[in-house]
Amino acid sequence: MNFSIDWLTFEWRLIARSRLSVVALLLLLVLSTLSVWSGVQEVARQRDTIAQLAALQAQDAAVATTRNATGGNAGSAAYYTFHHTWDAPADAAFLALGLRDVAPYALRIRALGLQAQLYEGETFNPEVALPGRFDFAFVLIYLAPLFVIALLHDLVSSERQSGRLRMLAAMPDGGRLWRRRVALRFALLLACLVLPVLAGAGWAGLDMGASVIVLAVAASYLAFWIGVSLLVGAHGRRSVTNATALMGVWAVLTLVLPTLANVALTRAIPVHQGVDLMLAQRQVVHGAWEVPRDETMRKFYLGHPQWQHSAPLPEGFHWKWYFAFHQLGDESVAGQVQQYRAGLLARQAWTDRLGWVLPGVGVQAVLHRLAATDLPAQLAYQQRISSFHEALRNFYYGYLFTDLPFGPAQAAHQPVFAPAPGAAPAPWRAAAAVCLLAWLVFAAGAWRLVRIKGGGER
Amino acid sequence: MIKRIALEEWRALARDRAAVVGLLLLTVLMLVAALTAYEQQRGANAERARYQAQSNHEFQAQPDRHPHRMVHYGHFLFRPVNPLAAFDPGIDGYTGSTLFVEGHQQNSANFGDVRQTSLLLRFGQLTPAFVLQVLAPLLLVFFGHAAVARERESGTLRVLLAQGVASRQLVLGKLLALCGFTALMLLPALAGLAWMAASGHAPWLPVLLLAAGYTGWLLLWSLGVVLVSTLFARGRDALLVLLAVWTVAVILLPRWIPDLASSAVALPTRYENVINVQRDYLALGDSHNPQDPKFAAFRDGLLKQYNVTRVEDLPVNLKGLVSMEGERRSTELFNRYAAAGMDRQQAQSRLIDHAGWLSPALALRRLSMTASGTDLASFRSFLEQGEAYRYALIQGLNKLHAEEVHYADEGQAGKENRISNSHWQGFPPFHYRQAQVDEILLRAAPAGAALILWILALTGLTWWLGGRLGRAVR
Numbered sequence: 001m002n003f004s005i006d007w008l009t010f011e012w013r014l015i016a017r018s019r020l021s022v023v024a025l026l027l028l029l030v031l032s033t034l035s036v037w038s039g040v041q042e043v044a045r046q047r048d049t050i051a052q053l054a055a056l057q058a059q060d061a062a063v064a065t066t067r068n069a070t071g072g073n074a075g076s077a078a079y080y081t082f083h084h085t086w087d088a089p090a091d092a093a094f095l096a097l098g099l100r101d102v103a104p105y106a107l108r109i110r111a112l113g114l115q116a117q118l119y120e121g122e123t124f125n126p127e128v129a130l131p132g133r134f135d136f137a138f139v140l141i142y143l144a145p146l147f148v149i150a151l152l153h154d155l156v157s158s159e160r161q162s163g164r165l166r167m168l169a170a171m172p173d174g175g176r177l178w179r180r181r182v183a184l185r186f187a188l189l190l191a192c193l194v195l196p197v198l199a200g201a202g203w204a205g206l207d208m209g210a211s212v213i214v215l216a217v218a219a220s221y222l223a224f225w226i227g228v229s230l231l232v233g234a235h236g237r238r239s240v241t242n243a244t245a246l247m248g249v250w251a252v253l254t255l256v257l258p259t260l261a262n263v264a265l266t267r268a269i270p271v272h273q274g275v276d277l278m279l280a281q282r283q284v285v286h287g288a289w290e291v292p293r294d295e296t297m298r299k300f301y302l303g304h305p306q307w308q309h310s311a312p313l314p315e316g317f318h319w320k321w322y323f324a325f326h327q328l329g330d331e332s333v334a335g336q337v338q339q340y341r342a343g344l345l346a347r348q349a350w351t352d353r354l355g356w357v358l359p360g361v362g363v364q365a366v367l368h369r370l371a372a373t374d375l376p377a378q379l380a381y382q383q384r385i386s387s388f389h390e391a392l393r394n395f396y397y398g399y400l401f402t403d404l405p406f407g408p409a410q411a412a413h414q415p416v417f418a419p420a421p422g423a424a425p426a427p428w429r430a431a432a433a434v435c436l437l438a439w440l441v442f443a444a445g446a447w448r449l450v451r452i453k454g455g456g457e458r
Numbered sequence: 459m460i461k462r463i464a465l466e467e468w469r470a471l472a473r474d475r476a477a478v479v480g481l482l483l484l485t486v487l488m489l490v491a492a493l494t495a496y497e498q499q500r501g502a503n504a505e506r507a508r509y510q511a512q513s514n515h516e517f518q519a520q521p522d523r524h525p526h527r528m529v530h531y532g533h534f535l536f537r538p539v540n541p542l543a544a545f546d547p548g549i550d551g552y553t554g555s556t557l558f559v560e561g562h563q564q565n566s567a568n569f570g571d572v573r574q575t576s577l578l579l580r581f582g583q584l585t586p587a588f589v590l591q592v593l594a595p596l597l598l599v600f601f602g603h604a605a606v607a608r609e610r611e612s613g614t615l616r617v618l619l620a621q622g623v624a625s626r627q628l629v630l631g632k633l634l635a636l637c638g639f640t641a642l643m644l645l646p647a648l649a650g651l652a653w654m655a656a657s658g659h660a661p662w663l664p665v666l667l668l669a670a671g672y673t674g675w676l677l678l679w680s681l682g683v684v685l686v687s688t689l690f691a692r693g694r695d696a697l698l699v700l701l702a703v704w705t706v707a708v709i710l711l712p713r714w715i716p717d718l719a720s721s722a723v724a725l726p727t728r729y730e731n732v733i734n735v736q737r738d739y740l741a742l743g744d745s746h747n748p749q750d751p752k753f754a755a756f757r758d759g760l761l762k763q764y765n766v767t768r769v770e771d772l773p774v775n776l777k778g779l780v781s782m783e784g785e786r787r788s789t790e791l792f793n794r795y796a797a798a799g800m801d802r803q804q805a806q807s808r809l810i811d812h813a814g815w816l817s818p819a820l821a822l823r824r825l826s827m828t829a830s831g832t833d834l835a836s837f838r839s840f841l842e843q844g845e846a847y848r849y850a851l852i853q854g855l856n857k858l859h860a861e862e863v864h865y866a867d868e869g870q871a872g873k874e875n876r877i878s879n880s881h882w883q884g885f886p887p888f889h890y891r892q893a894q895v896d897e898i899l900l901r902a903a904p905a906g907a908a909l910i911l912w913i914l915a916l917t918g919l920t921w922w923l924g925g926r927l928g929r930a931v932r
Contacts, residue, residue, distance in 0.1 A: 020698065031710075038717060053729050060733050102552065102572050106729050121566040121573075123728040125803040126549035127810065127827075127834045128716040129572070132580045138713060146705055150698065240694055244476065244600045247701065251596060256487065258581035259588065263494045266575060274569045275509060275556055279534065282558075283516065286531045290521055344574060351576035364577055375576050 011184050021151055028139075028147045029192040035139045036200040039094030042133075043204070046093075046105060050086045053106045057084040065411045074399030074406035075319020078392075082108040085388060085417040087381040090372040090424065091204045095197070095214060096137035096364075098373025102129050109385055109417075111392045113326040115281045115333055118382055119274065136197060137367045140218055141360045142254055144193055145225040149246040151185050152229040154239035156452060161239065165452075175450035182449070186226055194218050210370055213431045217366050224359045224438035225250075230445030234452055254360045261354050261361070269350070271343040277336040284332045288325035300324035303331060310401040320400045327393065341379060348375050352430060362434035369427040377424070384418065391415040459623060463631025464638070467605060471639060477601040481642060484597055488589045488646045495585045496544040506536040506555060510888070518883045522876045525859040526781065529852055532560030535888045537567065537840045540831030541659045545651065545668060546587035548832025551579060557841070559848035561785060561855075562739075564792040566728060567841065586647050587826050590672050591819065592708055594643050595679040599700040601639065602683035604693035605632040606927070611692055619928050629688055629924035636680040644676060663895045667829040667902060674909045675822045681916040688923050711817040719809040725802055735795050742791065745784020748776045756783050770865060777868055778860025785852050793845070800838050807834050814908045821908035828902040831892055835901055840890060847888045854885060 015021045064081040086106040093100070104122040132138060155178075159165040168177060194215055201211050228249060233242045288296055293313055297320075301308035304327075313321055355362030368374035395415050399406045471477045513534040520531060535557040543550050554567030572579055582588055606629060609615040618628060648669055655665040683700060690696040743752025748769070760772065760779060769776045814821030827833035858881055867875045893901075 038721075041721070049727060053727065056730055056733055060737070098577060099573065102570070104728060106727065108729060108732070119568050120728065121554050121568050121570070123566070123725055123731065123799055125720065125725065125806050125834065126552035126570075126837065127803075127807050128720045129552050130549055131713045131716055134713045134717040142709060143705070146701070150701075154694075240604070240697055241476075243694075243697055243701070247596065247600065248480070251593060255582060255592060256584070258578055259584035260490070262575065262578035262581065263498075263584050265578060266498075266571075267494075271574050272505065274574060278556070278558075278568075279509070279513065279516075282531075282534075286520075286527070289527055290523065347574075348576045351578050354578075361578070361581075364581075368577055375573075378573065 007180055008184070011180055015184070015188070024147055024150050025188055025192050028144065028189065029195070031139050031143060032136065032193050033196040035134055035136045036094065036196040039097060039135045040200055040203060042097055042135075043089045043094045046089050046100065050088055050106050054084050054086065057082065057108060065408050068406070068411070069408050072405045072407045073319065074396050074404070074410075075322065077406050077411060078111040078323065078396040078400070079319070080110075081411070081414070082110050083388070083392060083414070083417060085109055085385050086419060087377075087384075088419055090370075090420075091206045092210050092214070092367075092371040093373055094200055094204055094371075095135065096367040096371040096373055097133045097135045098368045098371060099375065099378055100373050101133065103378050105381075107385060109389055109392070111323065111389070111396050113281065113285055113329045114386060114389045115277060115330050115337065116285070118385060119278065136200075137364060140193065140221060140367075141363055144189070144218075144222060145250050145254070146247075147189060148222060148225040148229055149243065149250065151189065152182075152226060153233055153242040153246050155181060155185075155230070156233050156449070157237065157239040157242055160236065169452060178449045178452070179446075182226060182230070182446070186222060190219055190222055193222070209426050213366065213370060213426055213428070216435055217363055217431055220435040220438035221359055221363050223442035227438070227441035227443070227445030230449045231441070234445075234448040253358060257358055258354075258361050261351075261358075265347055265350055269343055269346050271340065271347070274340055277333040277340060280336060281329045281333045285326060285329035288328070291325075293321050296321060296325050296328065300328055303328075304397075307397060307401040311403060320397075323393070323396070323400060344375060344379060355430060356433045356437065359434055359438055362430065362437070366427050366431045366434055369424070369430065372420070372424045380420070380424075384420065388415065388417045459627045460631040460634060463623070463628055464634035467632055467635035468638060471601060471635065474601065477639075480597050480600065481639070484589065484593060484643055485646055487584075487593065488586055488643075491584045491589050492544070492586045492646070492650050495547065495583075499539050499541065499544040499547070502550075502555075503539045503541075506538055509534070509556075510536045514887045517885075518879075520879055520882050522879045524863065524875050525778075525855045525877060525881070526561075528882065529561035529781070529855045529859075532558060533848075533851060533888075534558055535844045535847065537837075538890050540836070540892060541654065542664060542668070542830035543832050544654070545585065545647075546826045546830040546832060547583060547585055548827035548830055549834060549837060550832050551575075551583065553837045557844045559844060559851065561781075561852045562745075562788060564796060564845060564848070567837075567844075586650065587830075590644070590647060590675070591822060591826070594640075594676055595704055595708060597643065598636065598640065598676065598679045598683050599697070599704055602632075602636045602680065603687055603697040603700050605636060605684055606687040607690055607693040607696045615927075625927035626921065626924040629684060629920060629927065632687070633680060633684045633920070636684060637677065640676040640680050644673060647672065661895065664829040664831070664898055667898070667906075668826060671822060671825040671829065671902075671906065671909065674913055675818070678818055678909065678913050678916060681913065681920055685916060685920045685923060688920070688927050707817050707819050711813070712819055712823065715810055715813045715817070715820065716806075719806040722809060723802055723806045725806075726799065731795060731799065735792060738791050739788055742784065742787045745781050745788075748780045750780075753780050753783065756780065772865065774860045775863050775865045775868070777865060778856050778858070778863065781859060782853055782856040785849070785856060789845075789849055796841070796845070800841075803834060804838070811904060814905055815911070818909055818912045821905040821912075824905035825902045825909065828898055828905070831898070833901070836893055839893060843890060844888070851885055 061081055061083070064077070068077040068080065084106070085108070089100065089105070102122060102124055104120060107117070107120060109117055156165070159168055171177065197214060197218070198211070201214070229246055232245050232249070237245075297313060310320065351361065352365050355365045365374070369376070392415055395413075398404070399410065513536070517531075517533050520528060537553070537555045537557070539550060551571035554570045556569045557567045558565045582592070604611075606615070609618065609628070615628070619625060651665045651669055654660045655662045682703070686700050686703075687693075687696045690699065743750040745753070748757065757769065757776065757780070760776070761767065761769070764772055766772060810820060811824055814824060824833070828835070858877060862877045862881070863875050
């Protein structure tokens with residue numbers, strides 16, 4: 001025991017004596033802390049915004065209800081009343097802010113055609129969004145490997161260049177020394193990286209499973225880069241050559257290949273249907289004014305037989321006709337909506353697959369899935385809006401198609417949006433895939449390291 | 459002497475297999491990036507032009523109907539891509555490309571790529587701009603960091619100085635060699651840009667601005683690399699320092715500073731904006747209802763103007779005129795909110811620009827996006843042109859309503875209150891006007907000045923330290 005403490009203090013002293021290493025470790029700690037802190041701030045801000053919007057919307061809905069109080073008509077109530085929907089940030093959202101800066105996380109919806117409302121953009125400055133957020137995912141995926149490289153690229157070569165390598169290799173159980181050195185650096189890097197995350201997780205009330213995944217993924221990603229550093233560094237080359245080669249590997253794995261993959265993906269799976277379905281839906285909705293009203297109703301009753309015994313349309317305007325053709329507009333593009341979603345999900349699926357071979361992409365996918373800030377999370381929010389919209393329509397139809405009066409008393413029973421049920425299922429499989437690859441590379445690096453011979457001094 | 463030193467350094471670089479391979483890889487990457495970005499830009503433009511034509515056709519092919527139905531039918535506008543987006547797509551993937559224009563409302567541009575792709579887009583886009591902004595400096599760092607330090611480390615510096623080579627000559631020679639290396643990296647991009655201008659795809663001035671900007675950017679890095687190389691006795695230290703500088707300037711600050719700017723100037727969500735706009739809009743009165751008391755003064759003014767006592771006696775349709783007046787009032791309101799929102803975004807961007815004096819990477823990005831017409835100001839210009847088109851279209855339809863539909867017939871069953879669809883064909887299609895050259899120059903000027911200042915500062919510093927190098931060795 002005493003012995004092991006001795007080597008620990010000895011090795012630590014070695015690291016501490018190199019000012020550069022200490023500065024690097026401190027810098028990593030600071031960056032990681034800043035990223036977690038800014039993520040936590042951002043999540044708090046989003047929660048506040050959602051609460052404020054809810055209050056604002058409640059006021060607006062109250063105004064609509066009072067305005068409708070004298071008329072007592074479900075149609076005009078449905079037309080003028082908007083409803084609050086929101087997508088609260090998950091507990092893990094502070095780790096990876098993802099698409100939440102470019103997609104709305106709160107949307108007001110009314111019972112009219114959904115497809116004209118669902119794709120509303122959020123106000124954001126594209127120049128701010130373009131480089132991406134400064135969050136923990138960024139620090140882990142882009143910056144942490146650079147620190148690994150800085151601390152490990154000359155692990156072997158510095159000993160060789162100073163002429164100690166032959167002696168170290170000649171020591172009994174020489175592998176132990178390398179194991180200790182690597183383990184200590186690994187532990188220090190990991191600590192600097194994840195201590196702020198643990199603090200953030202405690203603050204956000206992150207559940208155990210999610211915390212374990214974050215730790216496992218962060219440790220594995222570090223292990224991957226340590227493995228790569230060892231594989232490159234164990235060859236008998238100079239420190240500078242190692243650093244150059246490692247930075248090259250980093251640039252290719254985190255900058256070049258993912259962007260190449262993105263080009264390939266957008267090309268292989270084109271998604272134009274978003275615009276198409278919007279144009280198509282408009283044609284149907286606006287064309288309806290020229291279609292004989294009875295024909296519209298006949299078509300509508302075909303798909304919704306529960307209302308077919310509604311009274312015939314009166315001479316003038318009737319809201320049920322208006323809502324019927326809006327719904328027919330949505331239904332006419334239902335197939336395109338399916339295709340659009342399928343196209344987007346296919347892009348996501350291929351990205352996930354890419355994550356099995358590119359650890360940076362894999363970690364990105366796992367963290368964003370965990371944080372529920374990725375494309376599937378956005379689609380899930382749209383899906384929840386759709387279900388709510390369905391409930392809203394049915395609620396109003398109950399008054400519209402039976403000509404029941406609708407007043408504030410009835411308005412009090414309007415459906416309320418159901419937010420996401422707690423945490424999303426943890427991405428265990430994707431995380432396992434990332435970890436597996438990472439530790440294989442680590443094992444290869446470690447194996448290469450212990451086989452180092454003292455020769456090849458330059 | 460300088461030339462000989464440069465040639466020597468060149469020979470060393472050419473012998474270094476890694477440097478040659480690195481350069482080749484960068485060139486291949488640049489070609490792939492240029493081709494895919496060009497293809498993508500052309501594809502996007504073709505697609506948007508097709509959609510625009512389809513939309514125009516659908517608008518003109520609408521049947522005979524009441525003009526106010528057309529006000530609600532509206533129109534779709536598609537934002538064309540600037541041809542130079544093939545070089546630097548800037549914010550193009552982040553802004554919507556589809557704008558739905560209709561009466562009584564200003565909509566947002568929807569269907570930006572960023573919401574339609576997995577998070578891969580957030581790793582960056584493979585474009586010539588990305589290669590030159592991010593990867594080329596890294597290559598320069600790898601193969602230039604030891605230029606002077608190596609001579610010092612191996613003791614040849616002392617020998618050279620003893621033989622009467624001035625230390626400044628040596629530094630300039632190394633710089634020249636590195637600039638040659640830089641020129642090789644720039645060559646494919648410059649050739650591509652020249653081709654775009656010569657073939658008439660893009661105007662010359664922005665192309666020259668881009669060429670100058672990226673030449674300046676890589677010159678800056680060449681200077682910086684040689685400078686750091688003279689500062690450190692060991693190549694290893696120079697490399698680590700340069701890598702740290704690269705990481706901070708190219709990777710860290712461009713992410714962090716926008717984040718700071720966005721928390722310094724908060725943007726209201728679209729949601730709350732819509733509620734506020736709607737509240738103010740309802741306070742303006744209902745322009746669908748000519749009896750709305752909010753329009754009483756307007757109505758009385760009309761009666762007086764035409765010298766009649768009853769609205770039925772007006773030679774024009776009161777409903778159409780009230781619609782026009784309502785649209786005028788509401789557009790004023792919308793524009794006020796839209797301008798306020800955009801001003802806040804531009805305030806954020808200005809904050810980022812100020813940081814360009816600290817990190818030239820930000821200055822270069824501004825210059826590049828502005829010259830390529832893919833910056834926020836260009837997008838704002840599209841939105842404003844779209845809004846101007848919307849207003850003209852809606853008021854044109856309202857005017858038809860006022861002049862072609864009789865007030866007495868409105869809402870009367872059996873009365874003809876539709877007008878011929880030939881009227882729809884009278885509206886000119888939307889044409890997006892790209893920014894003028896002088897606007898581009900004006901917007902890019904501060905960023906260009908920041909780059910020039912950086913180059914001057916580093917040149918001065920290199921000159922000064924180059925002179926002191928001899929003393930450091932002795």
